[in-house]
Amino acid sequence: MTILDKRTELTTAGASLASFSRDLYARGWMPGTSGNLSVRIPVGHGETALITASGRDKGSLTEDDMVAVHAQTGDVLVPGSLKASAETSIHAAVYAATEARAVIHVHSPYATVMACRTGESDRTTSLRLERFELLKGLGLDDPSRTEIPVFRNWPQVQMIADEVDEHLGTHPDAAPGLLIADHGITTWGKDLAQARNRLECFEAICQLLVLGAMDS
């Protein structure tokens, strides 16, 4: 791959991240600079990821608001004025443990309600999902039921990432999503479109749960 090819790859990936971010912001899923997105890109032997910069208004990102990091460690590859997302280490933990090529983290309302209701401050818990037809949108071997983990919202993000790493390493068939207590949801897929699609399924299922679809 030539330097020009690499630059084109990075620019295209950055533009795509910005476009998906603006869309998710417009849905109200990334309020107040929350949320972050990344893609794993085929430069640097497939170990490079491009991730949104920290603290930006996610509704007005452009391809210039991205930071190149090592996909599996989160280390910044080209130091510059932009700071990589504060939650880069969680993206890196997903890339290290799965085949994912895109990761999306948002503070969408219904998933966040379920993260508040099911999370605890002293242990990882889980949210059981079953019966919903929308489970078929998650790419599971058995779409009749699954459990998604709810991690503690450690102030040190690396501690969340360590728990994600440990969980995904011991659950190779894990669903492509996780909750962080009192915080939000992270999903992943083979590309941004699939990660967003799965996010839509999770958010819709959480909405149904909040509305009491399975009560009584």
Ligand SMILES: CSCCC(=O)C(=O)COP(=O)(O)O
């Ligand atoms: C105001 S949101 C607090 C940080 C957060 O949870 C988030 O998703 C955004 O962090 P980033 O560093 O990626 O902007």
Ligand SMILES: [Zn+2]
């Ligand atoms: Zn967040």
